[in-house]
Amino acid sequence: MQGPDPKNPHPMTGFPQVCYIKNTIKSQNIVVGDYTYYDDPDDSEGFERNVLYHFPFIGDKLIIGKFCAIGRGVKFIMNGANHPMKGFSTYPFYIFGNGWERCSPQPEDLPYKGDTVVGNDVWIGYDSLIMPGVNIGNGAIISTRSVVTSNVPAYAIVGGNPARLIRHRFPETVVQSLQRISWWDWPVEKISDHLSAFLGADIDALSAAADA
Incomplete structure (x- = not known):
């Protein structure tokens, strides 16, 4: 076979900070394509720790395509981070029980923005943050330390907080x-x-x- 083995978590000999993370994902709600790698000298196999507030009972998925390059510290905020906002307080009283659970919202009352989807051949720069329900198109580039709050077109370069279009490739x-x-x-x-x-x-x- 030509090319590196996609089933090898560390395809670069002597360079364990790069990991093909499809081989290390345990959550059924995270789907990653072949050859997508995470680069982190501290723990390249621990990519899942960067997928935050990803509670199984919510059911949202993080879907990442093939041949993506994900920089160190990139984080994905999932729908479990959202608090209801229609009341006068956003404090989640109900999660603490002791009588407060009587005000638990129904699932349909919780903010939900759907799955987070990253296309193929996407480069996400160091320390970027991807918010819930965002779709990033094929071939896009996310600049270092960007906060991505809305969809990114295919083959676009975005950056900033919130991330804005810099140019089309x-x-x-x-x-x-x-x-x-x-x-x-x-x-x-x-x-x-x-x-x-x-x-x-x-x-x-x-x-x-x-x-x-």
Whole structure:
């Protein structure tokens, strides 16, 4: 087989700070694609500790595509962090019991923004924070220490708090072609054969390979 083994948690010999995290995920509500890695010299296998307020009874999922690069300290806030806001207090009295549980909200009364979805070939920079229900498109780049509160288009670069569009990486016609090609779903042998086209941004060569 060409390329590294996606089933090897640490594909770089002697460099354990990079981990293919699909091999280390235990939660059924976190789905990660092949070749997506987390880079952390302290504990690269402990990515799940960065998925916060992810309570099984809520049922929301974190879905991350293939070939993503996730920097150290990137965190995902899930729907369990949300408090009801329609009353005069946002304090969660009910979780402490001792009579306060009588005011427990119904599940439909709790703020819920859906699954958090990260596309394929996404680069998320150091210490960024992704908020609940955000969708990040294929090929997007999240700048270091960004706070992502809304959806990110495919092949966009965003940054800041809250994260704003900095620029689009490629013209819209190229983005549409890349979305159609979906190279991340190719067999690894085919990807390996066309690395020069990926790295050289040769959309004509990739399109020809996709149509072959």
